[in-house]
Amino acid sequence: MANPVVVEVTRGSRVESAHRGAGAVVDATGKLVFAFGDIERPVFPRSAVKAFQALPLVESGAADRLGLTDAEIALCCASHSGEPEHVAAAAALLAKAGRDESALECGAHWPLGEEAARALARSGASPSALHNNCSGKHAGFVCLACARGVDPKGYVEPDHPVQREVKAALEAMTGVTLGEESRGIDGCSIPTYAIPLSALALGFARLGTGEGLAPERRRAAQRIRAAVAANPTMVAGAGRFDTEAMTIAGARAFTKTGAEGVFCAALPAVGLGVAVKADDGAKRAAETMIASLIDRFGGLSTQERARLSRFVSPRLTNWRGIEVGFVRPSGPLSLT
């Protein structure tokens, strides 16, 4: 059965495009609070689980031994815009591991942030692996390997000790055993494992509350949440959803985007985890879905909800600034 239409894009008085999707809101015991669409089909969470992937670095004590700052830990959970502060923090992480950008195996791309990309072009430079939106996560993998005395070379491979630890953390957080049949290769070359939305939401409820986690992991989850809440610009960049939403909600929402229309969030204040995916992979649909669920379940104040509203139902303007339509939640996410 088709997942429901959950986001509509209007132009004038008409719906121009529509997005279908699925989503789950669960508590830390796995109890379903709200759901729509097929939440048991495994989906690749892509970058949405970077916080889970950063757990080994922190809980192993490697982050403390290398003296990582909160901003640097936040960058390990980031899909950053390639702004100067992101690039500098990625370089600093590698330096603390005694390495440099040549250790990165994520590949290079122009900064995700349009302003950052133009500034780089204006400077006459070309992008390096430090500009890759995943460079912080990768630098964190290099830190983990070096702190453990393991050669970081090949750290993106499924059988490298780093990826084995990362996979174990993913399995423990979500309660799902991840076999080879569930594995794909992510944009930054590390494995990505298909996991049902219900299990991803459970993992985020645990990340947010610490419930059901061993003491070291609970402390690591808390450190990561606090690091990100204190440094929302490190996790994404100027004007981007994660940065703006966490600037509004503070420590009461930990949100993380993933490619192909995935979004996850922990809502620690209310003990919930959230995971959504747009069937078609659209970022705008995923953002509207997660914003609408944070609006509904996040326990935000009226003022905070008012500030979040531009993400729940963004106004669309054209090149001259004329309003042409809206993106709006629909069906099970309808505002009425």
Add this chain to the structure above:
Amino acid sequence: MANPVVVEVTRGSRVESAHRGAGAVVDATGKLVFAFGDIERPVFPRSAVKAFQALPLVESGAADRLGLTDAEIALCCASHSGEPEHVAAAAALLAKAGRDESALECGAHWPLGEEAARALARSGASPSALHNNCSGKHAGFVCLACARGVDPKGYVEPDHPVQREVKAALEAMTGVTLGEESRGIDGCSIPTYAIPLSALALGFARLGTGEGLAPERRRAAQRIRAAVAANPTMVAGAGRFDTEAMTIAGARAFTKTGAEGVFCAALPAVGLGVAVKADDGAKRAAETMIASLIDRFGGLSTQERARLSRFVSPRLTNWRGIEVGFVRPSGPLSLT
């Protein structure tokens, strides 16, 4: 009822995302040759109908009176990448009307072409309305107004003589009466009118064959097709679908992308018109749909079909060039 899944995006052994859509292939009498999904729901064709919008300029004789070249006429039908040759041709069009870029009412944006955008940033300049992907179409509107002795000011407004002529051409080509209730505002500020895919496909069959058109319009359609076929780089830009597909197919396919997942094509050699829309507005889905229909109905040679295959089922690689998946036609467009 939901439109069928027509395009799948795979990662590893799994379908990561899927796109639903509708499409119609018709001949110049309106006879349906092939269809999937709801082809009677009106959709905004956006930039896909730029060739129809250019008909008044050519059939009125204005293009000849102002001495427009084939390359300039092709630019009037373009969603161009903002490369230097596009910008120069837009400026040349305006000069032939005795105007300059201050006459353009499309707004400015950074070039669609990533290389062109970076080169502009590198030069220290900012984008002007000439870089807007619609600047050729708008310059054509200015030419039409000036050649008719009408003040071009306000040429984007529905009641301006230029837009009234353009709307009449759209109505005649598609056979649909376009009321106010079908009107939205396009990204470049001109009206866009919602039209069923079946009628858009009929319009393109007529554009391609000239059947059912008055002699002047038939000649204008032929001139536009020939101008575009001779200048495929003017219509889009380096590496983009329209430019590549028409370089492969020559005069046997006239293709045109529109925002929000629309694509239209005329296949003059086989007397057919094609129109598709991805429900969710995805460009990648629209491209795979139209490529797959040209592959199937376009009467291309085996060699040409082999060259087109990278658009029918594009291989997806990550930042390090590793193959991670495919985009592929599915359901009614399945290759088997």
